[in-house]
Amino acid sequence: MSNLDRRAVIAGLTVTAATGLTGCVTTASSPPDAGSPTDYQSMYAAITTEPFPIPAVDVSRMNPTYLRQRVRYSAGEQPGTIIVDPASYFLYHIEEGGWAMRYGVGVGREGFGWSGSATIKAKRKWPDWYPPKEMIEREPRLKKMIVQLQSGLGMPGGPRNPLGARALYLWQNNKDTLYRIHGTFEPGTIGRSVSSGCIRMINQDVIHLYNRTPIGTTVVVRSAGV
Secondary structure (H helix, E strand, O other): OOOOOHHHHHHOOOOOOOOOOOOOOOOOOOOOOOOOOOOHHHHOOOEOOOOOOEOOOOHHHOOHHHOOEEEEOOOOOOOOOEEEEOOOOEEEEEOHHHEEEEEEOEEEOOOOOOOEEEEEEEEEEOOOEOOOHHHHHHOHHHHHOOEEEOOEEEEOOOOOOOOOOEEEEEEEOOEEEEEEEEEEOOHHHOOOEEEOOOEEEEHHHHHHHHOOOOOOOEEEEOOOOO
């Protein structure tokens, strides 16, 4: 598995993609005991129990392909593994018995994609965001949005923060890659190549994944060309 593309680290924070994951079979069919069709209105309803309100997602404006669903998956990864397929804008959380929970994601735009294997070393609720110095220089408007925080210049967690409600921190070879799986308040960016290498999810989805993902989880990001 190739090393993470360090150029995307320098570039900053937001995500690429295309279509299809070789070696896996995914269908939107549900397990026999899944019951009635998915109630997406409830799944993506507003959340008012968080430190900051999370608005409902207008699912009528979303491509249903990118809404959370359990699918058949057979590619050999161990249950609990997270697989990101930037070519099709999907993140798979592998389950037992040949199933996976599939989420739509936004990925790195052209020139900022990456592939490789990493480990979740930390998890944060409503994380602070520390944009790289290069990003601040490239986007001067950020200077008006950042303040001095405990770990440097950054933006405190909240509804204006681009990391959204949750973040999973990806490390490789015992070093922080600066890549994250994180939430977004812009659901319209799901299914698009919009970031600088991070993997973004609808806030309701990243909370769902966060609650089911322990520290130490393996994350495999496929090559967009595979």
